[in-house]
Amino acid sequence: MFRALGSHKFHLWSQQHLEKHNHTVELRMFGEKLVMTDDPENIRAIQETQFSEFAKSEEQRIIFHTIFGDAIFGMNGEEWKAEAALYRVHLSHVRDSVLTVTERYITTCFAFLDREGNDAADIIDRFQLDVVTEIFLGESANSLTSNQEHFRTALETLQKIACLRQLLGRVGVWLDDKFLAPQAVRYLQNYQNTMADNAFLRSGDGTASSTCLIDGLIRQGKSRQDVRNAVTSILTAGKDPSVTVLAYAIYEIAKRPEVFTKMKAEVEENIGSNALPTLANLRKLKYIRMVIKETLRNHHPLGYHPRVPVKDITLPRGGGPDGLSPVAILKGAQIIYSLLSLQNRENLSANDASNWRPERWETWKPTSKWEYIPFNHGPRICPGQQFANVQMEYFLTRLCQEYESISLTSESRPQEGLMRLELNTKLAFPVYAKFVRKDSK
Template sequence: MCLYRCATNCVVRLPPSLPVDLGFAVAYAIFGPGTMGLLMENGWDVIATRVAWSSVWWSLGFVLPSAMILYKFVVVAWQNIKLQRMNGVRSTQVQNPGPFGLAYARRMVLGLMRHKNLELWDELLRSTPGNTAETRLLGRRVLMTTDVENIKAILAAQFGDFGKGEPFHREWHDFLGDSIFTTDGEQWHASRQLIRPQFIRERVSDLDCFETHVHTLFRAIANGGALDGEHQAVDMAAGNGRRLDVSDLFFRYTLDVATEFLLGMDVKSLSTPRQQFADAFAEVQRVQSIISRAGPLHFLVPRRSFWAAMRVVDNLINTYIDRALRLSPSELEARVHKKGGLGYTFLHALAGFTRDRKVLHDQIMAVLLAGRDTTASTLSWTLYELARHPDVVGTLRAEILAVVGPARTPTYDDLKRMKYLSHVLNEVLRLYPSVPFNVRLALRDTTLPRGGGPDGRQPVAVLKDTPIAYSTLLMQRRPDLYPPPDEAAARGLPPPDAFAPDRWSRWQPRPWHYIPFNGGPRICIGQQFALTEMAYVLTRLFQRFDRVVSHMDEVDGGRPTMKADIVLQPGDGVFVSFLEAQNTTKEAPAERAEGGS
């Protein structure tokens, strides 16, 4: 029998089978911190010594969680009081059973793993007044919206009230540092001013970089995948109609273009099946996507592979930064202005403005991420849809042949003249915006214009540090933002969820109803570069090929899998076959028009 005596001579008798540590815990729970002194006073030194550390752990095990829970309740209560005092109301609350909102967190994780983010958001917001809802995740209020006016407020009308915020900066810092994508305020503005001049029309309209890699892309298509070395012999005719995953080739192509544009030398991922830099960059993004979705629990995400991959990426980028910093200002200027045929690179241009290695590294990483993945994902979705719509391919190819012909290299002006090509890209970006989900943090106490109250039309009160998630993917698919069915039928407009480039000749979205590149002061700087690159690739493809056959029914049953990591991409690849037109030469044409480039 184990006895614990209190100061008032009361005795707690515990069963002999009960461990001393657990027995002490019971006594500690009853008598409090005085338990240890009572043991010592009664001569139970051995037991006191044995349970000394146990008391510490039981304190941590019971007292700290209790204090944390109490703290959360106090914080939530105080937030509710502040919300009631503000000029706004609450939005519809999503039912989130279980402690700390873990049920919703589990659904988010499962949705991410199963590529069901679109379905999850649609389920949460479908019946919500004002297309805005809120929930609590780990005790923190989180807002979600697909409302046009709310998104406009976040990105433009109330730009100063919302930003990336310190949590985002902290979670992404190991990957993108203090770049344009992770900062706010003056630091963000300085980054934008540094980068903006590199995307002026003079730079965007220089198409030589695209053409060089299109030749390699054609060879990879004929090979059925990435080449086994730059000098691999490829039978272009034998590859006609071969089944391949064109999405993989697009991600390789855009990586080669991006690294040449940024650094002056491409990593040749189209010419190497297993490419160390490409694999490392993909692994960094994979882990970073998990970190960004883990939120307050991001410190639990294993990062061994992340750091190993970052070393590979950093080694390459730092090598080129070292070379650029060894050049004098006059040498840098000569390269930027193509004096002596040395050629322009993004890095040389930045190095002409700053010699800060960290600034150069962070901005290169940010532009590499944007320049590679967003363009590749949009090209992948374009081929996914074109392969299922041969009539669209026929119309598109007819325009390309009428403007450029079957062999001539297109100029920048040629690309701008092709309206149907623009309609195709607009329609793909309407259904599959590159960044489907995004988050901003309230930088001060503020409101959102709509989503509050029973009808969803009242302002929503937003406290400082509240995260607001918004989705252009869902907003651009909302049926109520399109003409009603009767009017649409009268005008010959297809349903909103249908891929139909022809709609753009009879319909134009209202302001803020279509923002694939975001909007406001943080609108994508490189959108014209991306649109030009995509238009160029599609033009060259359909000069050479007159048909593209889809093999996706056997892969996804005709229902696209939307993989939403950092960008939105086809989760099962894009398996197609290209069939060459009879009037296309066996080698990629190199004839160029005079002027206009």
């Protein structure tokens, strides 16, 4: 397994084991049981029908504490519901003013994309970081125009370490971030403290924003520690999934000029080349939404989810010689369900599931909502899915308005079946592409 992680082949490794063992497999890690599944009935049980029987583990809370503290990602039950309600107010209602903020960083972002040799995935990450920090933290990181590598590298380093510690189960609890990456811990804590301090200063002088999430948490009576913890939760939820999908979309579009041609034609017909997109006319772009849906399906950014049963339970499938009988799981055993493997299963309704093909959505529809789970289902569905979709739609629309063509350069390595497993699933390698402006022809 660790060899597969190091070579970016964890998805292929896990998918092979799941296919071999009827899509629910029991592994042993340092004497501890780890159950992995990509069975839609089991995922439905965990996310919905048996939701109250599963929780984020105490081990997981400890492992991710440096990054998230005691914020929403480590919460369960009623505590999680109350916190999610506060986040949902800001994440689920997207206004045209959000697009105004996004557009402010588009010009700089595209200027970097114009330069051959730049990693498009890295540029998109910096772009989205600037947008999310301004909208939800009240001030931009300005990572496109200033040196923010310390903070970004620190967060990525700690996510990578936390992922490894999580796979080690209880053994991972004893590995302390402060010893493994002390400098990364200091950089991250300094950033969290600065954002929290600035938010409380705004609340005292009357400049707090009604739309800024951490300003809203302060109005709800949250403590400085609560607001500090929320900083990285907001960044991770608001930035990483969108960045991963957009980066993979660029990679796939750059290999298929006919896809970009269809995208541009749709934008020209519904918006034109000179008018900035609004929320109303983004809704008209069916093919661009197909591109996003197909990327979410084929390259799920939230590919692996860990849970533990809070009591002895049974999952609907995984037992018996054919894997169709219930299987018993003891309290506290770590369960990982893979949405990435689920959505790339060839034996479900998506024919040629491993191929990225937006046109499938013109005629294909999952036979069950549990075969396509872009933002989770059930009580713990992602509160920021609307924000993420709008950000992705706007970025791709503006790309269509500004560029004539996109193609991979010789430096760009193949990424099919590969990915980096951190907190989320990310591209294995940089994306080097040539972006040709419309006015350059």
